Amino acid sequence: MSSTEPSGSVAPAEFRAALGRFAAGITIMSTLQDGVAHAMTANAFTSVSLDPPLVLVCVDKGVRMHAAVLDCGYWAVSVLSADQGAIADRFARSGRDLYSQFDGIRTAAGPKTGCPLVEDALSWLECRTWATYDGGDHTIVVGEVLSLGLGEPADPSALIYYSGHYRKLPDA
Numbered sequence: 001m002s003s004t005e006p007s008g009s010v011a012p013a014e015f016r017a018a019l020g021r022f023a024a025g026i027t028i029m030s031t032l033q034d035g036v037a038h039a040m041t042a043n044a045f046t047s048v049s050l051d052p053p054l055v056l057v058c059v060d061k062g063v064r065m066h067a068a069v070l071d072c073g074y075w076a077v078s079v080l081s082a083d084q085g086a087i088a089d090r091f092a093r094s095g096r097d098l099y100s101q102f103d104g105i106r107t108a109a110g111p112k113t114g115c116p117l118v119e120d121a122l123s124w125l126e127c128r129t130w131a132t133y134d135g136g137d138h139t140i141v142v143g144e145v146l147s148l149g150l151g152e153p154a155d156p157s158a159l160i161y162y163s164g165h166y167r168k169l170p171d172a
Helices: 012-019 064-072 082-092
Strands: 027-033 036-042 045-049 054-060 074-079 107-109 116-118 123-135 138-150 158-162 165-169
Touching: 027 054, 027 064, 027 082, 027 116, 036 054, 036 064, 036 082, 054 064, 054 074, 054 123, 064 074, 064 123, 064 138, 074 116, 074 138, 082 158, 082 165, 116 123
Parallel strands: none
Antiparallel strands: 027 036, 027 074, 045 054, 054 138, 074 123, 107 116, 123 138, 158 165
């Protein structure tokens, strides 16, 4: 293992390369702001607590989703299956039209929040914002899980992101 003396500063490209070696699941985070659906692809998603049930998502401060999720206070997460890479690609692109971004994607309104849930996802959760924390250029949004469900996708394999590419984590 190579190492260097701590300098107090890490180059962004090196940071990204090192973390690219950590496999992460792919999710779609969605919310509603004044009746308009917003969404983004997120791989910075994890569980926080079982009691109460809490999860977190990191949201870039520079995207329109940031204001929408903080304004609404409710949001949903859809955990994508291996055959949903095109959906992940769509919501990872910035600058897409807000009003047509869900065109052609099958969704259902969450039973508690009404936030869009991606159909055929591996699982989904609806959340109420519990707390937010400054995370540099992101905000760490912790949510209390209000409802959840398991999907029945055609391919039960998980979509993951590893070394700069989407990959398939086979069903065990």
